[in-house]
Amino acid sequence: MIIEAATATDGIHEADLQHRPTAKMRTRGACPTLAAPMPTGDGLLVRLRPAGGALTPSQLATLARSAAAHGNGILEITARGNLQIRGLRAESVEKLAADIDAAGITVPNGPAIEISPLHGIDPQETSDPAAMEMALRSALRDLIASPRLAPKLSIVIDGGGAFGLSALSADIRIVALSPTDWLVAINGDGETATRLATGPTAAAISVVDEILNLLVTLGQGRRARDIDPALLRPRFPAVDNLRPPPSPAVTMPLSGLHRLADGITLLGVRPEFGQMRANDLTALLERASALGATAIRLAPGRGFFLIGLPADRVAAVQTAAAGYGFSAQDGETSEHIAACSGAGACGSAFYETRSLARRVLAAAPVLFDGSLTLHLSGCAKGCAHARPALTLTGTAEGYDLILNGLAAGQPDERIAGGRIDFAIERLARSIEDNRGAGESAAACLTRLGATGVSKALRQE
Incomplete structure (x- = not known):
């Protein structure tokens, strides 16, 4: 069912709806490398994985300055811990490549090989x-x-180790x-x-x-x-008998202060929803370097670790990070949102994902008890999150709500564009009104099911 289309007084957010894809949707089969950048809604996109995911603060600052000089100054860290630079032009990609070479950054050829972000420094490895x-x-x-x-x-x-890749x-x-x-x-x-x-x-x-x-x-x-x-089976006779290796019961979260078994201090940092502006990143890196940070490791989860900070200087970097649009504290609710680049940054997206993310954080805190991930996908490709989640997929008519599925999945409810804020508020109210003692948001939504959620969204 489609919730009735809104009138002009229903609170339509024009920024969400003004960017509509006009070209045929691109498939996800391409990988935007330096040799083959990908066209997007804001120019060309390049995805980089430096050798080992390791950089010095100076090298990452060079990439940020190059992104500002040759692109639109927007950088992203993907869910797999790779770095993306946006808004490039055909003639500026070579200049970016030259800056990468000059900075001594090695980007191996061929498919990405992703390794544990704390490789070589984690004594539990x-x-x-x-x-x-x-x-x-x-x-x-x-x-x-x-x-x-x-x-x-x-x-x-x-x-293996404190931050495994299981x-x-x-x-x-x-x-x-x-x-x-x-x-x-x-x-x-x-x-x-x-x-x-x-x-x-x-x-x-x-x-x-x-x-x-x-x-x-x-x-x-x-x-x-x-x-x-x-x-x-003929090649690998043990295929039916091998058991999965044991994995640690608890793995290290990304954001916040961590101490490895040998006392090394790490600070996990996440840009808001994985996206950052070059000048903010440069300013944070300058501050972190001045306070003792010596190395950076890109990490799955859309963030990175700052290594080398003395323990008594971590708080100062955390304060600086917050001022530049980064999360460096464990438990931030924004960590439970997976948002793609959205309209204005991707030609396939139907709405501004980050704008909606901020409104959801303010209007529906009940969703963020840690029991579920909210996936805001500008289109059905689902680039930001490849696992089942509470998903809002952008469409030409508005939004598809999938309670526990992928962006391209069958919607449990269709929401007209101008009704999205109302729908989020009703969804949150439904959880608040129906959740049992000790019941998580995810468990409550599962119990309500598509029928219960649909009924709640249609109530005025």
């Missing part, structure tokens, strides 16, 4: 994923660079079981991936070699999900 990445790239250099591999093919190397889905997962042995799995996260084989580094690389060759043989752009399980 099971094994060094950076060493495994180097060995993998050395042994399979030509294969990894093959143009027959899908541009968005993903490889995760999880060395929640990160990938085509190929390499997980440390011990200082010498690794598990190789495909198509999923730490729980859902199909486990193929275990063994020392050389054996693990051999398995990856076989999987990549199989993908090349299957044809251009194939992903791990396209591999027929019948092809796996």
Whole structure:
């Protein structure tokens, strides 16, 4: 059912609705690299993954200044911990690349290989994923660079430790079981991936070699999900018997102050909804460097870790971060919102996701008890969040509400554009009125179901 279209007095937010896609929706099959930037609603987009996700404050500041000089000054950190620079032009991409080279930033070729953000500094790490990445790239250099591999093919190397990558889905997962042995799995996260084989580094690389060759043989752009399980069993006889490796019961959150087992201090920082302006980032980095920060690690979850701050200076950086639009405190409610770039930054988006996010935070705090993620997706591609969530997908008519699903899923309710604020308020009121003692927002919505939620949204 579509909630009735609003009149001019119903509080339509023109900023949400003024940017409408006019071009055909792009698929998510492309990966916007320096060599192949992606056209978006605000120019060209480039996605970078520096080697190991590691940068110095000076290097990241250089990227920020370059983004301002050659793009529109907007940078983003993705859910997988990659850096995006927006608003570039065809003639300015080469200038950005030159600045990257001059700063000594290495961006490896081929599909992204994502490793634990605290690699090499976390004493709880099971094994060094950076060493495994180097060995993998050395042994399979030509294969990894093959143009027959899908541009968005993903490889995760999880060395374990305080900030593991078990929640990160990938085509190929390499997980440390011990200082010498690794598990190789495909198509999923730490729980859902199909486990193929275990063994020392050389054996693990051999398995990856076989999987990549199989993908090349299957044809251009194939992903791990396209591999027929019948092809796996003859090659990997242990496929039906391997159990998932144990994962820590609690993993380190991103934002806030953390101390590793050996006393090293970390400060996790998240730009609001993953997006930041170059001048704000530069100012924060200058302040953090002056107070002792020496290194940066990009991290899944749309943020980064500042490393090297003396413990007694962390509070000053946290205060500065808040002033520049960053969250550096654990428990911020905005961490429970996954928002894509939205209208004005992406030609496919139907509404301004960040504007709506701020209104939802103010109008419906009951949603943010930590039990669910609110996914604000400008269109059905769902770029910001690939897992089921409470989702609002932009459409030509307004919004699709999916209670627990993906952006392209079947809507549980359709909401006309001018009624979105009313719908959010009614949804929050419904939870407040119906939630039992100790019941979470997610559990309440599940119990109410589509029928109960639909009834609440139609009430005046």
